[in-house]
Amino acid sequence: MSDVRELLPGLQVIVCHGIGPENDIYLLQTDEGLTMVDTSWLTHAGAIMEGLQALGWRPEDLKWIVLTHAHPDHTGAATGLAQLTGAKIAAHELDAPVISGEKRRWMPPRPLRNLLIQRLGESQSITYPTDVALWQPPPVKVDRLLHDGDRWGGWQVIHSPGHTPGNISLYNAAQKVLIAGNWLMAAIRQPRQPRGPLARLIHALAAQFVDFGEMRASTRRLAGLDFDTLLLSHFDPVTFPPIAAQLKTRFA
DSSP: OEEEEEEETTEEEEOOOOOSOEEEEEEEEEEEEEEEEOOGGGHHHHHHHHHHHHOOOOOGEEEEESOOOOOOOOOOHHHHHHHHOOEEEEETTTTHHTTTTOOOOOOOOOHHHHHHHHHHHHHHOOOOOOOOOHHHOOOOOOEEEETTTOOOTTEEEEOOSSSSOOOEEEEEEEEEEEEETTHHHHHTTTTOOOSHHHHHHHHHTTTTTHHHHHHHHHHHHTTTSOOOOOEOOOSEEESSHHHHHHHHHHOO
16 A cells, blocks of 8 residues: 655655555655665565556656665565566665675564564554564665765765665755655654663674764764755655754754
8 A cells, every 4th residue: 555646856655554654655766867866675675666667657657666774664565666677776885785684684583583573563553564584674785875975867875874884865965855764764663772781682693783973973964954844754745944953953
């Protein structure tokens, strides 16, 4: 199931529902060709293809899929979509080995994994799946490695690590638009000092995946950019001026 809409000239969104929080997949019309930013979960490929058609695109119109980071709710449908459309894949060089399968996605043993997934869902008042196939989607070839400062049409690639080593954001200075993946969610939910043995265990495991120091540095960098529209992966698109002062005071 998906919803679609036009956000700005040359910028559209496909919103997927049904697993965890909403997943927002952005479509950019650029000099590189029609570009999709992220792909949601493994099982959302069909809904995304329906969204493309609803927006007036043919499968072969999609030329590139840019992945903001290697988590399975962002990369899951990449393999299927690449096969269905012929699109190529781009990702930051530090997350590319996970996306391509050269580096294994580590998962804790099943009882602990399910407990962590349950606690993650409780923290967000939603339910996440425990099917390991969704958390370990099939690998996909990364055709182009991205780096900080690269240009993608009118967009600038900004390496914003912390959530993952190769996490990226996309910034369009002319339109004052920032596509920042999980930035705000991750920044807001930086953990306090954990209390109790289970909380300390979960925090210790989280620290294996998230670099909170790098996340804070990335947060300050992104908050300092000049943008009016903030596009995130799990929130409705945010027009920035009404909340600019609050966010910049907190993060810049």
